[in-house]
Amino acid sequence: MSKKVYNFNAGPSALPKSVLETAQKELVNFEDSGMSVMELSHRSKTYDSVHQEAKQLLTKLLNIPDNYQILFLQGGASLQFSMIPMNLLKEGQKASYLMSGSWSEKAFKEAQLIGEASIAASTKNEQYKSIPSFDSSTIESTDAYVHLTSNNTIYGTQWQSFPDTKDVPLIADMSSDILSRPLDIEKFGLIYAGAQKNLGPSGVTVVIVRKDLLEQENDNIPTILRYQTHAKADSLYHTPPTFAIYMLRNVLRWVQDQGGALAIQEQNEKKANLLYEAIDQSNGFYTGHATKESRSRMNVTFTLPNEDLTKAFLNEAADKGFVGLGGHRSVGGCRASIYNAVPVEACTALRTFMEEFQQTHS
Numbered sequence: 001m002s003k004k005v006y007n008f009n010a011g012p013s014a015l016p017k018s019v020l021e022t023a024q025k026e027l028v029n030f031e032d033s034g035m036s037v038m039e040l041s042h043r044s045k046t047y048d049s050v051h052q053e054a055k056q057l058l059t060k061l062l063n064i065p066d067n068y069q070i071l072f073l074q075g076g077a078s079l080q081f082s083m084i085p086m087n088l089l090k091e092g093q094k095a096s097y098l099m100s101g102s103w104s105e106k107a108f109k110e111a112q113l114i115g116e117a118s119i120a121a122s123t124k125n126e127q128y129k130s131i132p133s134f135d136s137s138t139i140e141s142t143d144a145y146v147h148l149t150s151n152n153t154i155y156g157t158q159w160q161s162f163p164d165t166k167d168v169p170l171i172a173d174m175s176s177d178i179l180s181r182p183l184d185i186e187k188f189g190l191i192y193a194g195a196q197k198n199l200g201p202s203g204v205t206v207v208i209v210r211k212d213l214l215e216q217e218n219d220n221i222p223t224i225l226r227y228q229t230h231a232k233a234d235s236l237y238h239t240p241p242t243f244a245i246y247m248l249r250n251v252l253r254w255v256q257d258q259g260g261a262l263a264i265q266e267q268n269e270k271k272a273n274l275l276y277e278a279i280d281q282s283n284g285f286y287t288g289h290a291t292k293e294s295r296s297r298m299n300v301t302f303t304l305p306n307e308d309l310t311k312a313f314l315n316e317a318a319d320k321g322f323v324g325l326g327g328h329r330s331v332g333g334c335r336a337s338i339y340n341a342v343p344v345e346a347c348t349a350l351r352t353f354m355e356e357f358q359q360t361h362s
């Protein structure tokens with residue numbers, strides 16, 4: 001028996017146990033090829049069927065229309081911070097950034113290195129406790145795009161509905177909440193996500209891009225940094241991270257088995273409610289960082305009355321097998337990351353622990 005832990009890591013994070021077990025079973029002899037999926041040529045038929053199935057499953061689960069293309073890239077969401085402006089922000093155009101936390105700041109910083117980028121809304125002055133409100137009259141139809149971070153992994157806030165940016169493409173960093181709920185893909189010009197929170201292991205970044213945006217691309221950037229390069233080659237321009245894509249496919253199969261995005265959303269709401277109720281019913285012992293309307297269903301952030309109690313809470317939690325509850329190093333406090341693969345049972349156990357800890361320490 002392996003050690004029982006409840007994994008609340010922020011990323012890389014929990015994977016469905018059945019997905020890991022399948023990978024283990026298939027590890028040394030994938031589909032009777034006599035070798036591991038890692039050892040197959042990325043040009044082989046056997047690998048190609050994995051690659052294609054991953055795309056098909058994602059298309060189905062997120063209801064991705066035909067005029068969008070899925071790309072499997074490397075370099076993490078962080079490389080997308082640069083690739084987006086390199087490819088899509090032309091001379092004479094402006095990109096607007098909606099700031100809701102550290103990841104938005106990083107994305108904005110890269111865009112500023114490349115072209116004209118400005119902040120259209122921000123909640124930085126309120127410690128990013130909420131999602132900013134965005135006035136679409138600040139954008140012009142000729143703007144390159146509007147960028148937002150759909151879920152703020154560090155602060156624990158999440159866009160519950162998305163702004164209408166009219167003809168200007170909306171771009172979203174969905175690294176920490178992709179496939180946690182159904183999505184209206186047509187609202188977006190481009191969506192990107194590092195896989196390691198909701199989709200699989202680290203190593204692959206999923207980009208979903210509207211095809212017309214690929215046409216107006218910049219030829220003055222290195223070949224490997226152009227979306228077009230990867231789009232034309234079906235993400236096989238160079239060696240893709242084959243094992244990560246195989247794991248992604250297996251996670252997508254698992255999501256399908258759970259009943260798809262809507263069923264996953266219901267589970268996620270149930271999980272988040274368990275923890276937010278513990279906070280709300282604690283008479284102020286636990287304080288949530290996010291305002292109620294902006295609360296994330298993926299990352300639940302909270303503090304205790306003082307630093308000593310926070311430390312004691314984290315130590316006791318660790319002793320009881322709760323892993324990854326420390327807040328991000330930039331903000332401190334506590335954070336429970338409850339991505340798709342975290343079972344309800346883990347949230348129930350954490351809630352019970354929170355209640356018991358409060359009883360013995362207040």
Ligand SMILES: *Cc1c(COP(=O)(O)O)cnc(C)c1O
Binds near residue numbers: 149175176194197
């Ligand atoms: C984790 C995270 C990133 C960073 O992803 P990398 O794949 O490590 O580059 C970017 N944005 C958000 C919202 C994240 O949660």
